[in-house]
Amino acid sequence: MTFDSHIRVQDLNVFYGKQQALCGITVDIPDKKITAIIGPSGCGKTTLLKSFNRLLEPIDGVRISGKVVVDGENIYGTGVDVTRVRQKMGLLSQKPYPLPMSIYNNVAYGPRIHGIRKRKDLDEIVEHNLKIASLWGEVKSRLHAPASALSIGQQQRLCLARGLAVQPQIILGDEPTSALDPCSSRHIEERFRDLKNRYTIVIVTHILRQARRLADYVLFMYLGELIEHGPADQIFSDPREEMTREYIRGVIS
Amino acid sequence: MQWRRFEERLFRVLMITASLIVLMFLGMIVMTILIRGVPAMNLAMITQTPKGGFYLGKEGGILNAIAGSLCLAGGATFLSFVISLPVVLYLNVYARKNAPFSAFARFSFDVLWGVPSIVYGAFGFTLMLFLGLRASLLGGIIAVSFLILPMMTRAMDEVVRMMPEELLTASYALGATRLETAFRVVIRQALPGILTAVLIAFGRGIGDAASVIFTAGFSDYIPTSLMQPAATLPLAIFFQMGTPFPEVQERAYASALILTVIILAICLISRLLTRRHRRHVIK
Numbered sequence: 001m002t003f004d005s006h007i008r009v010q011d012l013n014v015f016y017g018k019q020q021a022l023c024g025i026t027v028d029i030p031d032k033k034i035t036a037i038i039g040p041s042g043c044g045k046t047t048l049l050k051s052f053n054r055l056l057e058p059i060d061g062v063r064i065s066g067k068v069v070v071d072g073e074n075i076y077g078t079g080v081d082v083t084r085v086r087q088k089m090g091l092l093s094q095k096p097y098p099l100p101m102s103i104y105n106n107v108a109y110g111p112r113i114h115g116i117r118k119r120k121d122l123d124e125i126v127e128h129n130l131k132i133a134s135l136w137g138e139v140k141s142r143l144h145a146p147a148s149a150l151s152i153g154q155q156q157r158l159c160l161a162r163g164l165a166v167q168p169q170i171i172l173g174d175e176p177t178s179a180l181d182p183c184s185s186r187h188i189e190e191r192f193r194d195l196k197n198r199y200t201i202v203i204v205t206h207i208l209r210q211a212r213r214l215a216d217y218v219l220f221m222y223l224g225e226l227i228e229h230g231p232a233d234q235i236f237s238d239p240r241e242e243m244t245r246e247y248i249r250g251v252i253s
Numbered sequence: 254m255q256w257r258r259f260e261e262r263l264f265r266v267l268m269i270t271a272s273l274i275v276l277m278f279l280g281m282i283v284m285t286i287l288i289r290g291v292p293a294m295n296l297a298m299i300t301q302t303p304k305g306g307f308y309l310g311k312e313g314g315i316l317n318a319i320a321g322s323l324c325l326a327g328g329a330t331f332l333s334f335v336i337s338l339p340v341v342l343y344l345n346v347y348a349r350k351n352a353p354f355s356a357f358a359r360f361s362f363d364v365l366w367g368v369p370s371i372v373y374g375a376f377g378f379t380l381m382l383f384l385g386l387r388a389s390l391l392g393g394i395i396a397v398s399f400l401i402l403p404m405m406t407r408a409m410d411e412v413v414r415m416m417p418e419e420l421l422t423a424s425y426a427l428g429a430t431r432l433e434t435a436f437r438v439v440i441r442q443a444l445p446g447i448l449t450a451v452l453i454a455f456g457r458g459i460g461d462a463a464s465v466i467f468t469a470g471f472s473d474y475i476p477t478s479l480m481q482p483a484a485t486l487p488l489a490i491f492f493q494m495g496t497p498f499p500e501v502q503e504r505a506y507a508s509a510l511i512l513t514v515i516i517l518a519i520c521l522i523s524r525l526l527t528r529r530h531r532r533h534v535i536k
Contacts, residue, residue, distance in 0.1 A: 098535055099441075100420075100534055
């Protein structure tokens, strides 16, 4: 078995009740690159993203077949420890949801549940990850203030720090800038560019310009099917499929 | 145009009137208790147990009932909380969102909520006979728990249900188990609502007479064990009110004043605690 990809999706089908949300998706996500999943609303982008860390299961009536192989292990296989799978990935949602606790405890939450108890270690982890998320300067004097008091842009960076604190190898972003103002969005995008040498980043976006700015690799989806995937340059300049061309030109949306 | 302005005004007046009616009744109740209770109020009322002939107008106080009520409502609140917290966490964190079992459980609690307290009293009494218990503090605690459990559970459930789903997802995404998520995220987020639910249930429990009349019994002494009968404030009021002596009846109002003050204190405490914990809540 080769481990050239963190995430390999093999013939993945997802149903919500009777409706099929993903149809036979097979794709390898390149390592240490930013991969953007693009496509019109309701095409299954978010479903595909959530399938990577098994966050589809809490949804009512969901059925999943096929494989998602992370580091050589099918995460939908039997006997898989789901908390370990999720620990490998940080998640940024559309709207930031800090946990109902202080800024410090938000970042320390993950490390604590994974067994880090010493105050000194936690202090270091918190400082380190807040710095990576470029939030440290803004919050170092009020680490024990409620996270709910931060602005929404700061909250999203806090969520990034929180996700990084469990030392994932992969960062998943579900339209992570869609609720943010342009300035905060740029902040997050810059973070992604800094982080891509060390992490495999997958983002869902409906902003084509964002995909152009950030992505190294692009997946184009339409109505639950993966229409085309390839390096960003090729997808944006010379897509193979007519549908991709039309979407990028703005004919279909 | 004219009609719409008139309509707007009319309804505003109606709504204000309705609010005033509610306030008026509250005011009247408080005034009655104050006017009739304060003159009969004295230190002995809250520091002494009834002496012989208390119900004939002789000396003594209702410390037995104050202590009994606090122990009973406190015990019942604790017992209900220990049962309702796992129920609420199960329904909201573990069970599937629209599982038939959850719907059935919620429906059952709503039905139980509507059961009159005298029925819980009678049921508790039957249960005690079956178990060979006598009227006692423990019996009262169990009966009052029946009464307040449904309301506490549903009140907490409604608060926890309001939580954004993404908050749970955020915790799961960090590799947390459901249990860790329940205790570290759900409870914290819902803490103000949980506190309110607990204190409302306490207030309901301490004020109820019908559920304790057979189960807790009555006693002129402060209970020293769970197996002894215990006096309660609502029953003390009832007994004092039922005597033919005006001065004892006045004491009933003083007792009502004490009960009202306790409930008022509970409301204030719940407000304060809620405010302190609200700052962490994510909207």
